[in-house]
Amino acid sequence: MTNDDAARPVLITLKWVPEFARGLVRDLRVRWALEEAAIPYRVELVDADEKMLPAYRALQPFGQVPAYRDGALRLFESGAIVHHIAAASPVLMPADAAARSRTLSWMFAALNSVEPALLALADVDLSAAAAGASLRRPALLAQAQTRLADLNRVLEGRAYLLGGFTAADILMASVLNIVRHTPLVAAYPHLHAYHQRCRARPAARKAHADQMALYEGAWRGETEIR
Ligand SMILES: N[C@@H](CCC(=O)N[C@@H](CS)C(=O)NCC(=O)O)C(=O)O
Numbered sequence: 001m002t003n004d005d006a007a008r009p010v011l012i013t014l015k016w017v018p019e020f021a022r023g024l025v026r027d028l029r030v031r032w033a034l035e036e037a038a039i040p041y042r043v044e045l046v047d048a049d050e051k052m053l054p055a056y057r058a059l060q061p062f063g064q065v066p067a068y069r070d071g072a073l074r075l076f077e078s079g080a081i082v083h084h085i086a087a088a089s090p091v092l093m094p095a096d097a098a099a100r101s102r103t104l105s106w107m108f109a110a111l112n113s114v115e116p117a118l119l120a121l122a123d124v125d126l127s128a129a130a131a132g133a134s135l136r137r138p139a140l141l142a143q144a145q146t147r148l149a150d151l152n153r154v155l156e157g158r159a160y161l162l163g164g165f166t167a168a169d170i171l172m173a174s175v176l177n178i179v180r181h182t183p184l185v186a187a188y189p190h191l192h193a194y195h196q197r198c199r200a201r202p203a204a205r206k207a208h209a210d211q212m213a214l215y216e217g218a219w220r221g222e223t224e225i226r
Pocket residue numbers: 024025026027063064065066076077078079
């Protein structure tokens with residue numbers, strides 16, 4: 001490893017995930033933010049057993065991914081990691097204090113108001129273990145549609161959530177990916193155009209390709225957790 005490599009932030013994620021999760025693992029948000037901010041980074045991988053070990057729990061208390069190291073700083077929660085990257089990047093956060101707070105509102109909205117509704121629906125649709133889940137589906141679908149219809153209204157006449165692109169769009173577009181197994185997003189024209197616009201960004205494409213390359217065995221890197 002060169003000195004340059006050693007100074008780079010490190011994204012820690014899962015070595016392998018089942019097919020249905022590929023392209024959805026939350027390291028994607030962090031990769032995307034790093035690409036937008038033009039920050040080179042390294043990737044370290046953990047497997048299902050390693051992420052249960054104390055060394056990893058010290059980084060991510062719930063044994064989940066992603067986790068992140070930036071110098072002496074250790075972070076977990078994808079939203080917090082994206083915020084950390086965004087706070088130092090004019091591409092991802094406006095300079096004005098009020099606009100930064102509004103960006104944060106939309107970042108929380110993506111993770112707190114939209115993601116749970118879409119995850120609940122995806123869980124029922126994609127989890128074989130969700131016994132009796134079909135009974136709940138109509139209510140969960142209605143809940144997801146309510147959120148998406150509200151977002152569709154917000155996005156009418158706007159390229160991005162705050163007008164210009166911010167870290168909030170990384171989180172929101174990544175959250176919308178959760179229902180990629182349904183035609184839900186496509187049913188809302190402003191939301192659909194927004195989602196396509198976000199996904200077409202070169203940084204988004206690169207982040208997605210890099211995550212997928214991992215599972216296709218095209219990625220070679222370090223796996224040691226320090
Ligand atoms: N709120 C957390 C959720 C993290 C999360 O659910 N990660 C998933 C992958 S996307 C995971 O690690 N799943 C494996 C597990 O929970 O054991 C975040 O945004 O970082």
